[in-house]
Amino acid sequence: MTAPPPFATVPGDEPLRVLLVGAGGMGRAWLRTIAADARVALAGVVDLDPAAARGALAEQPGTEEVPVGTSLGEVAARGGAQAVIDVTVPAAHLPVTLEALDLGLPVLGEKPLAADLAQATVSVKAAEDSGLLFMVSQNRRYDRRLWALKAQAARLGELGLLTQEFFRAPRFGGFRDAMDHPLILDMAVHNFDAARFVLDRDPVAVYCDEYNPPWSWYRGDASATAVFEMAGGVRFVYTGSWCADGLETSWNSRWRLGGSRGSAIWDGEGEPEVEIAHGPAGPGPVAPPLPGEGTAGALTDFVTALRTGRVPMGECHDNLLSLAMVYAAIASSATGARVQVADVLRAARVEAGIPAEVP
DSSP, X not given: OOOOOSSOOOOOSSOEEEEEEOOSHHHHHHHHHHHTOTTEEEEEEEOSSHHHHHHHHHTSTTOTTSOEXXXXXXXXXXXXXXXXXXXXXXXXXXXXHHHHHHXXXXXEEESSSSSSHHHHHHHHHHHHHHTOOEEEEOGGXXXXXXXXXXXXXXXXXXXXXXXEEEEOOOOOOGGGGGOSSIIIIIIHHHHHHHHHHHHTOOEEEEEEEEEOXXXXXXXXXXXXXXXXEEGGGOEEEEEEESXXXXXXXXXXXXXXXXXXXXXXXXXXXXXXXXXEOSSOOOSOOOOOOOSOSTHHHHHHHHHHHHHHOOOOTTBHHHHHHXXXXXXXXXXXXXXTSOEEHHHHHHHHHHHTTSOSOOO
16 A cells, blocks of 8 residues: 655646745845746735735736735735745744744745754744644755766765865855855855755765855855765765865865765766766666756656655755755854754754654
């Protein structure tokens, strides 16, 4: 007998009616993604500034009758929403998620899962209690070249080491310049999550050293090196900086993956390369079909999950481990000690008032 899905499905042949919460820059991008997908229909737009919501809708033809408002519950009812897409600022992720789940609406949220790890555990517990799907859109997982690298990894035999080098020099201005952990907290979750995807392994422990070069224009530490132990003893070594002028890497990092039979490299932009040093090279593997690039892939996975019960990438329990890597790295840097990821998750649950067992 097939086990039931871990969340309620939304059967039907009509387009899934989705409510967009947040009409800023990312909200506008999501409106374009929604408009391009025939399997969904826009049920409404919620924003603290209704004028911003109307302005975003004005860029999309045929949306004149789409409900707009400041209340998630009220707009959801008017538009007959069946699911929520949360594109708000991180501080609003927890209240938006809790309200949507309380209304019986599954949620697809932009990263991060929540504003901090304790809040993230609250969101995950709420999804468990509601029996509804809460998925996080890690859009960089939906990259054809990353999937090709993962397929090449299968040719390398027993995996032992993954390294990522990330060197950029963005002048953002604004809140990132004043953050305590700008690189690790705002950027590295993409790299850490992609590493979990390619290795197909979860994190065990980490030693991390954050620092700030003398020429940095960030108040907080904008450079870091982290050594993660992953399940099965594989090591993942991340070195990055947001104040590295000259010879910049891609935003996807520069990768090297080593195994018992050979190595693969990827510059984050072109196609991955592989060299098999031991045994027959054989034909190159074919990566499975990508659901779509970027947010389009995340939306496809979300709708497919709700229609079929298939657990999608980014389901909140899984995504929680990527966020835990971030907070474990920060804890290690603060203490100068190697930190167990399970301990960080346990502490977050205790802080949130949730029984301390790690999911």
